[in-house]
Amino acid sequence: MKAKITITLKNGVLDPQGAAIENALASLGFEGADSVRQGKVIEMKLSETDEIAARAKAEEMCKKLLANPVMENYAIEILA
Template identity: 70%
Template sequence: MKARVHITLRPSILDPQGNAIEGALTGLGFEGVSGVRQGKVIELELTETDEAAARSKVEDMCKKLLANPVMENYEIELVG
């Protein structure tokens, strides 16, 4: 089973990289863009076939390494 983890900065955390991207988009003439936030995606291949067990395993990985709860939120997506 494949899992995809989406890691985003918590809304309360300033994102200077997102702000810079937003500035660049505006500079390129894209109008009406706001709230740009940069995050990351981590893909994992798991031998686990049970969906609930896989989700709980990835959840544990997020807590222990993949995300830093001080500044990040995460969402787990299981892909077939």
């Protein structure tokens, strides 16, 4: 199964990359873009054929390696 894991900074955590994008957009003349935040997306194929098992594995990967739970939230999507 394919897993898509989206990792975003928690609210209140400073996001310098997001701020840089916001400034760059403004300097290119894009007005009205606000609260820009940048995160990561990680896609992978998992050998599990069962959605529940695949989700459990992705969750464990997030906890052990992919996300920093102090600063980051993660969301897991399992695709067929």
